[in-house]
Amino acid sequence: MRIDVVTIFPEYLAPLGQSLLGKAAERGLVTIGVHDLRQWTDDVHRTVDDAPYGGGPGMVMRPEPWGRALDAVRPPGTRLVVPTPAGQPFTQAMAAAWATEPGLVFACGRYEGIDQRVADWAADAGPVSEVSIGDYVLAGGESAVLVMVEAVTRLLPGVVGNRESVEYDSHADGLLEGPSYTRPASWRGRDVPPVLLSGDHAAIARWRRAESLRRTAARRPDLLAALPGDTLTPADRAA
Numbered sequence: 012m013r014i015d016v017v018t019i020f021p022e023y024l025a026p027l028g029q030s031l032l033g034k035a036a037e038r039g040l041v042t043i044g045v046h047d048l049r050q051w052t053d054d055v056h057r058t059v060d061d062a063p064y065g066g067g068p069g070m071v072m073r074p075e076p077w078g079r080a081l082d083a084v085r086p087p088g089t090r091l092v093v094p095t096p097a098g099q100p101f102t103q104a105m106a107a108a109w110a111t112e113p114g115l116v117f118a119c120g121r122y123e124g125i126d127q128r129v130a131d132w133a134a135d136a137g138p139v140s141e142v143s144i145g146d147y148v149l150a151g152g153e154s155a156v157l158v159m160v161e162a163v164t165r166l167l168p169g170v171v172g173n174r175e176s177v178e179y180d181s182h183a184d185g186l187l188e189g190p191s192y193t194r195p196a197s198w199r200g201r202d203v204p205p206v207l208l209s210g211d212h213a214a215i216a217r218w219r220r221a222e223s224l225r226r227t228a229a230r231r232p233d234l235l236a237a238l239p240g241d242t243l244t245p246a247d248r249a250a
């Protein structure tokens with residue numbers, strides 16, 4: 012998979028070259044390009060923003076540099092992802108879907124955001140996803156891009172050694188994963204739930220499912236409500 016990021020702070024995306032992503036890149040599983048939007052400006056001051064039409068606070072990112080940048084960086088048909096507080100929620104399902112695509116281009120906004128005509132124009136040449144990673148406002152889209160690139164690339168075949176750990180992630184089955192434990196069996200007076208030491212794999216699976224449902228009901232009732240009708244088994248309902 013090829014991932015390109017356009018930003019006025021390319022150095023902010025340096026972590027993409029580290030650790031999990033770095034190894035994936037070294038192994039050719041993903042190619043990441045980071046591009047400075049200012050290389051597509053047309054004035055001596057390399058201006059990327061201007062005052063908002065209609066008045067109001069702050070500045071808006073001009074469409075022209077973005078148009079030239081996307082002409083140069085985005086292959087036709089490639090999904091353009093625009094992080095924004097006004098976007099639809101980014102989900103594990105989106106990450107899984109995007110991980111099957113040949114490429115992604117991320118447009119990092121700053122200031123009050125990017126002139127809306129850029130996303131509208133870009134939709135003529137491929138899918139555009141204006142997405143939010145949470146209900147809070149950042150100074151720009153770069154942190155959100157780091158989050159989404161990590162969520163997507165860890166799903167690429169071969170990136171995470173233990174495939175099962177991906178399949179048993181929180182949200183993989185629509186529920187939160189339950190608690191995990193490792194040695195020692197007793198720590199500061201707290202014991203690991205005995206069932207996990209029993210060797211009874213059916214009982215362990217039942218216990219884990221019940222814990223997952225309990226935690227989801229307690230912390231994310233919205234996820235329970237969103238489950239497909241046939242998800243909860245009679246055993247689940249009895250738990």
Ligand SMILES: NCc1ccc(-c2ccccc2)nc1
Nearest residue numbers: 095120143144145149150151
């Ligand atoms: N959902 C998190 C998020 C994503 C992007 C931005 C943002 C802020 C300023 C300019 C452009 C994008 N803020 C929050």
